[in-house]
Amino acid sequence: MTRPRCRIPSAALVATSALLLTAALLPTVGGVADAAPHSPLVLAAAPSGEQWHADLSVVDRDDVNVRRTAAGLRLRETRASGHRARSPHSAVAEGMLLTSSRTLARPATRVRAEIDASVPTGATVEAQVRGWRTLGWTEWQTATAGAVFDRSVTRVQTRVVLTATNDGATATVRGVRLTADATTAVSAATPGRTYRVYATRVGLVGEVTANGRTVQPRDHFVALPSRRGLSPLNTGDYTVRVCTTNGARCEYAPVWDVGPWNTRDDYWNPSSVRENWKDLPQGRPEAQAAYQSGYNGGRDQFGRTVLNPAGIDLADGTFWDGLQLTTNAWVDVAYLWTGGGPRGVVGGGPLNIRSGAGTSYAVRGLAARLAHVPIQCYVTGQSVAGPYRTTTRWNRLATGQYVSHAYISSVYGGSVPVC
Template structure:
């Protein structure tokens, strides 16, 4: 007699919908809600390892270790992601309610995440039945994450509906722009030329991006929505690079966030990656979230170009990482790079690092210097990133968050 494999069927719609009564928000506090169905048709680009057929979204390749899973994670699961187009809201909202209809069998999992646009930048991705932004957002974007623990796992999604509303109880008073944190973490070189990153980018030789061990700060393809500033421990070289992959080691370790926000490992100090704690102190039995023995304390992976050309590293090393999206203020998008970062406003000044294509660089103000011709015009304007760091504005495709003042 053959024993049938135990299977679990999960209907997620009810689990992922929270009523106003549960949030204890007075009925009169909410304005008219805006509700819409999210399109789940696969359009390519940063839709990775998923397909749409017979009215269902599913993994295109459910084999663990498939080439199409995130290159940096080495996780013992197959993963896929669909990123929906952003929706501009008819009125600003402070919360989004999520209703996901999905079916999982034998180790399959599915999550829906949303983020909001405010003050010229995106919030981090969050998965919850109700995501509260605190301050109003004008655009909302959703993505669906699917995973299979074994070849027989089944994960399908038949519907995703979002409802945006503005609730007075959610609105916090505007606060001053904060300074994004900087932590010293161990960096390893990713390599993997020819593989796909978690956002669908095919890695090329001397590439410029970084990987962090959480999807909360994974930029959609060809964007720098989440950009990290990575500097050598001496501070002699820096690179601004977009977060395009997930890893190393863990995939749910947003260690740069405080414990009240951090997804896992809330008992660790803010800024300490779980892999570092496991390697140095035997935390979690010296293992990562998948049960693997951690062999180095890495909290960031660097693409080859970032590693060799941006920082001039020759071996894995401790670096200082600033998680720029957690702050605020003016930011310029590098439209053509890698762009030289110089110590003054002309090409005669020394180069102190690079800014990758699509990276969002924080701009303090601008000065006038050498006239430079680039893909975005001919100009004598040079943007000051921090004291002693300048880039030519001829290579900046857009500025977000306001108007850049003269220094």
């Protein structure tokens, strides 16, 4: 059964003196008085560290429902009822600009953002960043109060998220200034977190995901209830491995949408990092706690009665073809960006995952195109001609299954040893 998803975006974020403000609550902070609708926000003095301004002038295919005007960056379609402005179950219009990444002059562990914007009542604007380190991209973090990474990063990418309520009022963003510096790092994440959660089917063919993809028939991706693990359009920077509970079938799939139920529930993170619901055990989605034990009055973050315990949504191809499910079910999910070791990028797919190094071995699941798969080592097997090379190399994944290297476009995060 297809279960609707919710992608209502996050609360307002605007920056002065690296403090978090909302357009709805507008207190006087650091000498900045209450702002009437459409009044500008004044930036504080620049902090020390490497500084740059996000390029808001380029709007292209990896951006969603935003446009550049003479006044600044705004939502393109501001009515929540607009088809391209939201998911069919969202209460607000939303848009997102993804900037090019910046290579830092020296490694950093903290990035702060200051936003120069006019924000009418009900509208929101938020600056989020992620950092590149040896193992790949970190999760997206809100940068207004300072995003701190668990290890040094050498590149930083910024995205600006805007929302508007149904009256059509939209923020106008004139600039975003970033500062990167070093601070005490937080504890390193436990690698390879895996939790058993309830999965529902996405459906919604023809609708638009949170990263701007139009959902295709038999599509291969997943949705998680937090933007912290949302991949930009046409990337698999954040990939999960989702398996049936008996381990018979698995799929590696990129995270391309936000849902189900909540949008700020990164339940795979420890409470020190988790954005909301910090009193819940790590690995327990809020929707599951609400449904099973009446947590939060049995409601999600938007006050809706939770009708199932879903912690992940699976696109139709992942649901039917990858896992061969026929109904909603419990699954085991590994959040692969929390792990370590070399990663291979699947350039052509969905790619068969096999029990051995040849096409005669049983198929144990799929790796979606653009998914990032953890490579343990490689062996010599059957020669395969693929889109990137003809090779006898087969990569053994962390689960002990194999994929042909002929379909792997690149490998990062370290060298791959011989098994």
